Structures are given as structure tokens and as C-alpha cells.
Amino acid sequence: MLSDFLKNNNRIFKLVCGAGNEDAEEVERLSALYSKAGCKFFDVSAYPEIIDAARRGITKSGITKERYICVSVGIKGDPHIDKADINRNLCIKCGSCWDVCLQNAVYASENSYCINNKRCIGCGKCRQVCPAKSISMISKSSNIADILPPLIDKGIDCIEFHAVSNNEYEVQEIWNKINSLYSGVLSICIDRSKLGNEDLLARVRNMLSIREPYTTIIQADGAPMSGGEDDYKTTLQAVAAAEIFQNASLPAYLFLSGGTNSKSSKLAELCGIYVSGVAVGSYARKLVSSYIKREDFWTNDKIFNEALEIAKRLVESVKNP
Ligand code: SF4
Ligand code: SF4
Numbered sequence: 001m002l003s004d005f006l007k008n009n010n011r012i013f014k015l016v017c018g019a020g021n022e023d024a025e026e027v028e029r030l031s032a033l034y035s036k037a038g039c040k041f042f043d044v045s046a047y048p049e050i051i052d053a054a055r056r057g058i059t060k061s062g063i064t065k066e067r068y069i070c071v072s073v074g075i076k077g078d079p080h081i082d083k084a085d086i087n088r089n090l091c092i093k094c095g096s097c098w099d100v101c102l103q104n105a106v107y108a109s110e111n112s113y114c115i116n117n118k119r120c121i122g123c124g125k126c127r128q129v130c131p132a133k134s135i136s137m138i139s140k141s142s143n144i145a146d147i148l149p150p151l152i153d154k155g156i157d158c159i160e161f162h163a164v165s166n167n168e169y170e171v172q173e174i175w176n177k178i179n180s181l182y183s184g185v186l187s188i189c190i191d192r193s194k195l196g197n198e199d200l201l202a203r204v205r206n207m208l209s210i211r212e213p214y215t216t217i218i219q220a221d222g223a224p225m226s227g228g229e230d231d232y233k234t235t236l237q238a239v240a241a242a243e244i245f246q247n248a249s250l251p252a253y254l255f256l257s258g259g260t261n262s263k264s265s266k267l268a269e270l271c272g273i274y275v276s277g278v279a280v281g282s283y284a285r286k287l288v289s290s291y292i293k294r295e296d297f298w299t300n301d302k303i304f305n306e307a308l309e310i311a312k313r314l315v316e317s318v319k320n321p
Pocket of ligand 1: 083084100101102103104105106115119120121122123124125126127
């Protein structure tokens with residue numbers, strides 16, 4: 001069970017396939033690769049077919065023991081469930097969005113560049129570089145009561161709620177609903193982008209007040225959410241948020257996410273932050289993306305094994321910084 005796994009392990013590597021990533025083939029490949037590399041905890045978007053894809057990948061890795069799947073759900077306004085949208089009338093076809101998109105979610109069409117919604121994870125990098133201001137972010141909202149039951153029926157191990165909003169009432173209402181529908185481990189993914197330190201802590205305390213001790217993960221998220229380089233700087237915000245929760249001695253497991261990379265576990269250690277896990281998303285995907293998108297990914301052992309060595313090093317960097 002995930003609760004035992006959390007109790008008995010530190011510095012767990014969690015692969016984040018992307019809360020907004022609906023590309024089943026990519027999720028299957030990532031799950032296969034990282035499961036074989038030693039990852040035991042997988043975070044996927046809240047769609048039954050994506051859970052199936054992750055399971056297929058784990059099965060293909062040949063190791064199914066102690067493999068746990070978490071689905072991520074967000075609140076309207078949470079960037080993790082945003083999708084980029086290009087106004088074709090404004091686009092000047094400079095290609096800058098294509099250059100920066102780590103998800104390969106941008107493609108050129110006849111008259112402008114376009115977004116593949118299934119691949120877009122809402123990181124916003126394309127919008128930042130667009131000289132024509134033709135990209136906006138569209139926030140998707142879903143009714144938790146509608147989307148959770150079919151996911152829970154799939155036998156998931158954890159639900160992660162991205163509690164990034166300044167609407168306290170709405171956050172608590174959705175949290176209560178999740179708690180009423182699901183009795184397993186829950187994760188609160190939260191950052192400092194919309195709340196000051198005191199309000200952040202008050203929100204998490206309030207959310208934990210209806211939970212049994214150590215049945216919840218607090219995932220201290222960085223902002224911006226996607227890491228680029230493999231340096232210490234990208235995780236500073238996540239570590240700063242984690243420090244708030246650690247100092248409060250909350251009865252929950254502490255994870256880091258947001259800009260995480262091979263240095264994150266070490267940075268936490270250097271700062272005296274003791275994490276139960278590090279969730280790595282963009283960086284983990286970027287490291288192996290040239291392998292993942294190859295047609296011979298499943299059939300070319302040399303290619304798979306090269307990617308596997310890269311994935312293993314990243315998993316190991318979290319466990320043994
Ligand atoms: S850069 Fe980020 S927001 Fe833009 S299309 Fe790619 S994944 Fe989506
Ligand atoms: S960056 Fe903006 S102007 Fe350039 S191709 Fe992308 S959408 Fe068009």
C-alpha cells in the first residue's frame with residue numbers, strides 16, 4: 001500500500017507525467033522507462049485512459065511490485081490544468097513558441113502555429129516568448145464529483161489536489177468533496193504564488209484538520225512550475241515553501257516539486273529540509289524526450305537502454321543526493 005511505502009521510505013522519486021498531459025503514448029513510454037529505472041510513484045493526469053497508459057507502461061517495464069499511481073486534479077486558475085491557445089489572426093509565425101515548448105505541443109500549420117491540446121501542460125513558456133502577444137492561457141475547470149468516481153474505480157493509489165487559488169472557500173469545498181469520495185492517501189500540491197506564508201500555512205493546516213495523521217502528502221511546489229536547467233536555482237521556491245511546512249511540524253509527508261531536477265534533493269539537504277520525496281516532471285521528461293519520441297523506442301534495445309541509463313541517474317540523484 002502507498003501508505004506503507006511512504007512510511008518506510010525517504011527521498012522517494014515521483015515521476016510527474018504532467019497534470020495536463022493527455023498524450024497516452026508518451027505516458028506509457030515514460031512510465032515503462034522510469035519504472036525500469038527504479039521509480040515507484042507515478043503522477044498522471046485525471047483521465048481513465050491515461051491511468052491505463054501508465055499501467056501498460058509499468059507492466060512493460062517488467063516490474064509491477066510496489067508501483068503506485070497518483071492522479072492530479074486542479075482548481076480553475078491552477079496553471080497545471082491550463083492550456084495554451086494561439087490567436088491565429090495575431091500570430092506572425094516567428095516560431096519562438098515552437099522553440100521553447102519542451103512538450104512538443106506546438107506545430108506549424110498553413111497560416112499560423114497551433115497547439116496540440118493533448119500535449120500542452122500549461123507551463124506558459126510559449127506565452128512568455130511570443131512577440132505578438134498572440135498566446136493566451138485557457139483554464140479548464142472540471143466538476144470533481146463527475147471526474148473522480150471513474151478514476152477511483154481504476155484502483156488509483158493517491159489523488160493530488162492542486163490547491164493553487166486565492167479563493168479559500170472554493171479550495172476547502174473541493175477538498176471536502178475529494179475527502180468524501182476517496183479514503184486513500186491524498187496529496188496537496190501548493191505553492192506561494194497566490195498566498196503569503198501565513199495564509200499558505202493556515203490553508204494547509206485547515207486541510208489537514210480533517211485528515212488522519214500521515215495519510216497526506218504536502219507537495220511544496222515551486223513557481224514557475226517547470227524547470228529548465230539542471231541547477232540549484234530552479235528549486236529555490238519549492239524549498240522555501242517546504243521550509244514553512246517543515247517548521248510547522250505538520251503530520252504529513254513532505255515532497256518537493258516545481259522546477260525540480262537532479263540537484264533538488266541535494267539542495268533540500270543543504271538547506272536542512274528533510275523531504276520524503278521529490279516529484280520531477282519537466283526535467284525528467286526533457287532528459288529522455290529525444291528517445292521517447294523515436295519510432296523504434298520499443299524495438300531498439302540500444303536506444304531504450306541509453307534512455308534507461310539517463311533515467312536511472314536521475315532517479316538515483318533523488319535517492320542519494
Ligand atoms: S510551452 Fe508550455 S504552455 Fe506552451 S504549448 Fe508548450 S506545454 Fe503548452
Ligand atoms: S511565438 Fe507567437 S507569433 Fe511566434 S509563432 Fe508562436 S504564436 Fe505565432
